[in-house]
Amino acid sequence: MSSFSDDDAFEAAAAPQPSLSQQAMQARGAPYLDGLNVAQREAVETLDGPVLMLAGAGTGKTKALTCRIAHLLGTGRARPNEILAVTFTNKAAREMKSRVAALTGHVEGMPWLGTFHAICVKLLRRHAELVGLKSNFTILDTDDQLRLLKQLIAASNIDDKRWPARMLAGIIDGWKNKAWTPAQVPVGEASAFDGKGVALYSAYQQRLKDLNACDFGDLLLHMVTIFQTHEDVLAQYQRWFRYILVDEYQDTNVAQYLWLRLLAQGHKNICCVGDDDQSIYGWRGAEVGNILRFEKDFPGAHVVRLEQNYRSTGHILGAAAGVIAANKGRLGKTLFTEGEDGDQVRLIGHWDGEEEARWIGEEIESMQRGTRGNAALPLNAMAILVRASHQMRAFEDRFLTIGLPYRVIGGPRFYERMEIRDAMAYFRLAVSHDDDLAFERIVNTPKRGLGDKAVQTIQTTARSNGVSLVEGARLAVEGGLIKGKGGKALAELVQRLDRWHRQLREEADTHVEMAEMILDESGYTGFWQNDKTPEAPGRLENLKELVKALENFENLQGFLEHVSLIMDNAQEEEDDKVTIMTLHAAKGLEFPAVFLPGWEDGLFPSQRSMDESGLKGLEEERRLAYVGITRAEKLCTISFAANRRVYGQWQSQMPSRFIDELPSEHVEVLTPPGLYGGGYGAAGMGAEANPASMGMTSNLHQKAADANVYNSPGWRRLQARSQQRPVSQPLESRTMVIDMTATSSFTTGDRVFHQKFGYGEVMEIEGDKLVIEFDKAGEKKVVAKFVVSAAAADDVPF
């Protein structure tokens, strides 16, 4: 159990207000106010009444936010535990904490600085009984949630093919984001999920209550419910939180908005920071409307605009401004810089996605050498920002081929990996035998000969006796209901669970030793050791890391409490590598050089987004474009391809409509926009690469013509290629892709290139497996079920 020692002074008398002269004195000598610009200073020093800080990209909003906190503390306006400061991500919370600490010199404190979810957990643990939970409730992850929903769907005789659990999870999440309890779902939603959505939602909430659990959405929803139905509880917190600060306000959903509004009604000292132009999470419930409506919601609000940008050059800001200007209903900001104009944003069209990757690879290498009249840049200074994660593949393939170090951000997070979840389920079960979901997860992992039927027997036994699944399993074993190998294994499992539980209580061993023992005795470690698939060693590595992470906690329970809210994965930053990530993942980051590939209609803006959300969707895509461009400090390169393979099919592409919105004075056109394979329907042979045939009226065409780009060698090469090569064939390929089932194509001594491990040499051939010694690590690996391309060592494929 977490202790509440940091806020036990909750009901203590209010802090005495310092006199004005005292404030002025303290403020004068306040080092944290140095170096703020006029707007930032206004945002920091306006302490009475609601404040909306409209902070454009790169305008120093975190600085303003942290200085405001320092100022509140420095002037004695509030004590650290009277300030509520909420962020969306753990990363942002960490950053704010450390910056406040650096400004004020107090390392700890600020117990109420955290993510919405972390703060809600803290609150909900104190008031859980008001929504029918116990204080030690567990927080379900998405897997548990889905397993539960699947059971409910199966129980209500719905065709789970047409109505999958994932869809229901999405619907329920959406409702929770809107702060609708089952009773509050409006009648207009009655047809959701084959008309049974609301009933299933209600059943789901009941199941959660029975399990003493809640999901992520509940953390907020329950707190909103409590605040709405228990005036005394609300009043207590309204009194306590003298100042409220909110980061990324444009990303708040309805539930978060209600939560904030309820809390802010006490002192009305709420300061929201956000940028309506950077709202890119509408698809997961964020309401830009919240920030647009701020002045209505909080009468007397003071709006401060941070418009001086410290990140990007003039041309980059100009290009970004041109794109975002096409959106309607903005609050409006005009970013400016006192720095240089710098290089124009570059725009280049390519024949296909592979050529785009090839060109960007070369460009990165040349920037690394410092050509183009710019200083040499380390790879860490460069990023490729894509719309959809499948675009990353082309770059990975290419960079592996030329040996360019890269780092991919995103993908499955550490705590979402299968092996980590399995291990956690064992830990959860050892701590509490009541955790039915954890039991279901691991009962047959590793394989114990317990199939659907055995699991069903356990479930019915448990239900008819009104006990948990572990107890049900015990009864089933004792009653001889499960026979043979499975029965034996189950008996053993139950026995071990008992012993682990006892040992945890007795604290005979440290929790780290216990964790290792649990993984060992359960057979889970052995399960992966015996697995010969190439990912098995990585999984074992992850398990080791998990055990190592345990060392930072007092006990297993404490670890489990924290982990459910921290889905971060730490990235090693010290290596010099190019970063590849999605535009969404790039929000809040900055890089000297940014590449924005794949600017093609349908891909970016995404067709699906436009289909599903129409103009609203398009505007969000446009904000994404804005976010992308404004990540760049010095160099920004936008590109598109005329042809792209989509789900294995070649498709001719239209340049993104956003390209036409780029103001030409801020753009350097390397090849003309409008390059695409002869228009729609003509994908295939000899597509025209002549701007005259494209019917595009981009303001950039003339510019391209003026620059004589159409006569440039690059353009001629494109034209020549377009005439030679059918679209359905890869451009030029010297790598031969060989399926490992055809090992006969190899002989020992062959040089090979592997997508994951790089270059190597075939040492032995064993049936359908190759034993390859890879150059890089000098280690031998048995490779099976992998695609290997043949490549001569001296002939690096281009």
Add this chain to the structure above:
DNA sequence: AAGTCCTGGTTTTTT
């Protein structure tokens, strides 16, 4: 109960 084949779906992602 476990291994193999087939089908459908494929934007973005935090907590």
Add this chain to the structure above:
DNA sequence: ACCAGGACTT
């Protein structure tokens, strides 16, 4: 093209 989950087979 590629993956995951479910139906189907052993």
